[in-house]
Amino acid sequence: MPNVKNWQLGRDVAYPYPESRPKKQWAIVFDLNKCIACQTCSLACKTTWTSGKGQEYMFWNNVETKPWGGYPLAWDVRILEKLGRQDWAGNGEYLGKTLTEAAPPKEWVLHWEPTDEDWMYPNIGEDDCGGGTVDGGAHLPSLPHDKWFFYLPRTCAHCTYPACLAACPRKAIYKRDEDGIVLIDQLRCKGYGECVRACPYKKSMYNPYTRTSEKCIGCYPAVEQGMQPQCVVNCIGKIRVMGFISPPWRARADNPVDFLVHEKGLALPYYPQLGLEPNIYYIPPINADPGYLEQMFGPRVHEAVARYRALPSDPAAVGLLCLIGSTDRIIDRFEVKDGKASGYDADGKELVTVPVSEPVIERPAWDARIGAIRNNTP
Numbered sequence: 001m002p003n004v005k006n007w008q009l010g011r012d013v014a015y016p017y018p019e020s021r022p023k024k025q026w027a028i029v030f031d032l033n034k035c036i037a038c039q040t041c042s043l044a045c046k047t048t049w050t051s052g053k054g055q056e057y058m059f060w061n062n063v064e065t066k067p068w069g070g071y072p073l074a075w076d077v078r079i080l081e082k083l084g085r086q087d088w089a090g091n092g093e094y095l096g097k098t099l100t101e102a103a104p105p106k107e108w109v110l111h112w113e114p115t116d117e118d119w120m121y122p123n124i125g126e127d128d129c130g131g132g133t134v135d136g137g138a139h140l141p142s143l144p145h146d147k148w149f150f151y152l153p154r155t156c157a158h159c160t161y162p163a164c165l166a167a168c169p170r171k172a173i174y175k176r177d178e179d180g181i182v183l184i185d186q187l188r189c190k191g192y193g194e195c196v197r198a199c200p201y202k203k204s205m206y207n208p209y210t211r212t213s214e215k216c217i218g219c220y221p222a223v224e225q226g227m228q229p230q231c232v233v234n235c236i237g238k239i240r241v242m243g244f245i246s247p248p249w250r251a252r253a254d255n256p257v258d259f260l261v262h263e264k265g266l267a268l269p270y271y272p273q274l275g276l277e278p279n280i281y282y283i284p285p286i287n288a289d290p291g292y293l294e295q296m297f298g299p300r301v302h303e304a305v306a307r308y309r310a311l312p313s314d315p316a317a318v319g320l321l322c323l324i325g326s327t328d329r330i331i332d333r334f335e336v337k338d339g340k341a342s343g344y345d346a347d348g349k350e351l352v353t354v355p356v357s358e359p360v361i362e363r364p365a366w367d368a369r370i371g372a373i374r375n376n377t378p
């Protein structure tokens with residue numbers, strides 16, 4: 001297998017095809033501190049793309065509660081267990097094996113296959129807490145209890161080195177040069193299901209009616225028009241921003257995604273140790289078990305949490321977080337100036353400007369006009 005450069009692991013990895021980075025790479029950043037698991041994103045995707053026959057069980061976008069949730073069941077635990085030890089060096093280099101490096105003989109990637117039952121409980125474990133340590137928060141020492149959970153929204157990561165593409169014997173899966181979106185050619189696909197087995201994130205799904213595999217299409221018809229995907233623009237919590245990520249050696253500090261991932265180190269890929277260079281990035285939750293977070297996001301997670309806690313002293317980052325969710329168009333460049341944050345498209349046209357801090361208006365409890373106390377808890 002050729003060696004390809006994986007910046008998330010700080011080293012080259014083995015992959016069946018030579019390195020071929022697209023001109024632009026589709027990416028989403030999610031702020032996990034703000035997700036409320038309302039599932040609006042899941043339904044926005046479902047009503048747009050997967051309301052057909054054979055797609056009943058499919059959630060190309062799903063939101064699961066960590067640590068116990070998983071769609072399909074225990075997708076992450078199962079592949080992590082198969083992979084074995086996943087150590088990192090102090091300089092951020094990954095020392096373990098990736099999925100392609102741990103592939104069994106005559107296979108392209110280490111994999112497992114979910115059963116029909118594994119897909120049947122998309123919301124299993126919802127709001128179930130995990131134990132372990134949390135720095136701060138509402139823990140009561142006198143009343144031991146499990147202390148944390150967080151919500152993890154997930155789409156296909158349109159990986160730089162997709163396992164689904166590597167495993168497809170029909171070469172039906174391709175990665176577009178113009179935006180890095182990974183698609184399955186429905187005419188070439190014969191439904192062998194190799195991609196379903198190979199994708200560690202389990203974001204390729206089999207349609208028993210069409211007898212082909214299907215997956216998140218990155219909302220490419222919208223992206224081609226400069227619009228963000230359905231699951232992004234409908235996000236109630238305004239936790240998501242879609243844009244194009246550059247590799248670190250071409251990063252631009254005024255590109256929202258580059259800024260959050262490369263410039264500030266606030267957003268990290270999940271399970272980078274699998275070796276696919278996934279392109280969904282998460283601002284980690286600051287009130288969750290650090291060991292669990294390190295397993296999911298790698299050792300840089302502790303710095304990311306510290307930086308998020310220090311956000312009030314970073315006006316550019318605060319301004320950008322205010323821009324997230326304020327426009328349905330793709331922001332190519334942003335600027336924070338004079339207490340305002342502005343987003344511009346690739347032609348330099350202003351898309352939106354928002355104030356970085358909103359005025360806080362305190363209402364007195366006693367409303368003399370109607371002669372009543374207007375607080376719920378007087």
Ligand code: SF4
Nearest residue numbers: 035038039041235237
């Ligand atoms: S719509 Fe946004 S806030 Fe709601 S579950 Fe999805 S990602 Fe979370």
Ligand code: SF4
Nearest residue numbers: 156157159163164199
């Ligand atoms: S997340 Fe899975 S389905 Fe999506 S590109 Fe990566 S390997 Fe393929």
Ligand code: SF4
Nearest residue numbers: 045061216219229231
């Ligand atoms: S990007 Fe589009 S297709 Fe993919 S999960 Fe979001 S809404 Fe669905």
